[in-house]
Amino acid sequence: MAKQNKLEVHAIRPGIAPRSRAPKSPTQLDRVIHEPVRLGIVSALAVNESMSFNELKDLLKTTDGNLSVHARKLEESEYVLCEKQFEGRVPKTTYSLTTQGKRALENYLTHMEGLIRTARDG
């Protein structure tokens, strides 16, 4: 098995201040994950302990650039944790969901269910 050299683990990239667009109250819509690719990343990571960049790219059928932009936004909001390693000489980036990210997905699900309930009852 290839030797893994851990490079760095970070939720926020050094030098980049968090620009959180997370909702201030639970009733507010979370703009960070209210976007298909970001919602896809968070949903996929909710059922896997971690997934590599390539796995997420294949799963969400998106491009390198698009995935990296959206993953960065999730990192900045501290919803996902990014881990960079080397497998032998090949760099490997893996992502996992933080507790904050899990909570955000739960809130988002509650919010969507609430919208459906309100529309049905009203």
Added chain:
Amino acid sequence: MSRPRILSINDHASENLRYIRETMERAGSFTAVPGWGGVFMGGTALAASIVAARVPTREAWFAVWMGEAILAFAIGCWALIRKAKTARVFLKGPGRIFALSLLPAMFAAVVLTIVLYRYGIYALLPGLWLMLYGVAVVAGGTYSVRLVPLMGICFMVLGVIALALGGEWANFSMGMGFGVLHIVFGAVIARRYGG
């Protein structure tokens, strides 16, 4: 230019929930196929092909491969459950979908094996096993990483070759298929997709 689709808030919320559910299902099945399990299955199949080449009778040859089939089935189940637990996706989820997709072709293989055994037509068995196993893997791997259906196609091609070559090459084609193909694809899946 196409007009943007107008959705009510209710429809939009339902669509978002459906998207989350489908992504979770695909993400789970994406990594549900056990790579190391495939490598172990390949190892036992290679050993079985060496043993089967040395037994004196056709009945003993058949018994060796039946024993290997039971052992491989047990290894496959163990590996599937183990990987599902590792990924916190138990068998009620995508792992179960993968396993159930294998069943129709496996059932056909069992029935045809019984029929051919009763008529003593052993020469067709390796090609039949390889081809139907390939069909099962292609079906099971529909929602998995591309490597899984590709492995199934390789098994099907090898099955056709085994049928063309006939009984004399039985152990070679079985060793190449259930042994080498399992080991190669299993190792790549394990390395790329975590176990």
